[in-house]
Amino acid sequence: MRLILLGCPGAGKGTQARFVCERYGIPQVSTGDMLRHAIKEGTPLGQQVKSIMQQGTLVSDDIIIELVKERIQEPDCKNGFLLDGFPRTLPQAEALTHEGVTIEYVIDIHVEDEEIIHRMTGRRFHPGSGRTYHVDYHPPKQAGMDDETGEPLIQRDDDKEETVRKRLEVFHAQTKPMMEYYLKEFKSKGVPQFHCIDGRAKVSEVTKEILAILDGGVSCPS
Ligand code: AP5
Numbered sequence: 001m002r003l004i005l006l007g008c009p010g011a012g013k014g015t016q017a018r019f020v021c022e023r024y025g026i027p028q029v030s031t032g033d034m035l036r037h038a039i040k041e042g043t044p045l046g047q048q049v050k051s052i053m054q055q056g057t058l059v060s061d062d063i064i065i066e067l068v069k070e071r072i073q074e075p076d077c078k079n080g081f082l083l084d085g086f087p088r089t090l091p092q093a094e095a096l097t098h099e100g101v102t103i104e105y106v107i108d109i110h111v112e113d114e115e116i117i118h119r120m121t122g123r124r125f126h127p128g129s130g131r132t133y134h135v136d137y138h139p140p141k142q143a144g145m146d147d148e149t150g151e152p153l154i155q156r157d158d159d160k161e162e163t164v165r166k167r168l169e170v171f172h173a174q175t176k177p178m179m180e181y182y183l184k185e186f187k188s189k190g191v192p193q194f195h196c197i198d199g200r201a202k203v204s205e206v207t208k209e210i211l212a213i214l215d216g217g218v219s220c221p222s
Pocket of ligand 1 (some may be wrong): 008011060092
């Protein structure tokens, strides 16, 4: 299975990706996680993208497309993958098509901007694994600690309110038009299936809805 999870920053893509990947035994390909890892390791890529991410703007298409092209050629992607945070611009979506990658499902998790600010400022993150929590909505068993390793959780640099607002602005300007690309593809060819779901529901309800689509091929409401 090859699918894309779309949605604004904080819509819940990373949270839901983990459940889907576990269910279908496919890897989560998160461009944000890959870039954060590069920053943590101090690689040339990390040094190049650090300030861009801190500002909440987008890394250049060339860098990102190359990163994803290489990643999806790795053996664990042979039977499918879930793209989280990619594509984010029209050239990125077109590059995927150009590479001959067939996507079966595009799922857009929709949440209004006002809700996002609360979500992001309450988000906590386990740097080692990428596991994500929220202090109110999805708390760890022990406050401030990762459920599986017991290691401390951190707050991401780009989760400060002013940066979140910038990321939302970038999303509306650059990523929303890209979503139209898949909606149009779906309307004209029926592939990939395009589904828009309400991301304001509880984490478990959103998961249920996504798995119902993937398990049962629920028809597109658009
Ligand atoms: P990236 O890491 O991709 O960030 P993002 O898309 O902005 O999305 P997030 O990871 O912040 O949010 P999410 O939707 O995964 O939400 P989550 O599940 O964590 O990108 C970061 C940066 O990298 C970009 O700004 C850019 O600079 C660069 N970059 C990355 N990809 C790029 C690309 N393709 N092109 C160019 N640049 C790129 O949930 C958020 C919080 O809400 C959590 O605390 C969670 O517990 C909680 N939550 C989740 N679901 C619910 C729910 N249903 N109810 C209540 N709370 C919930």
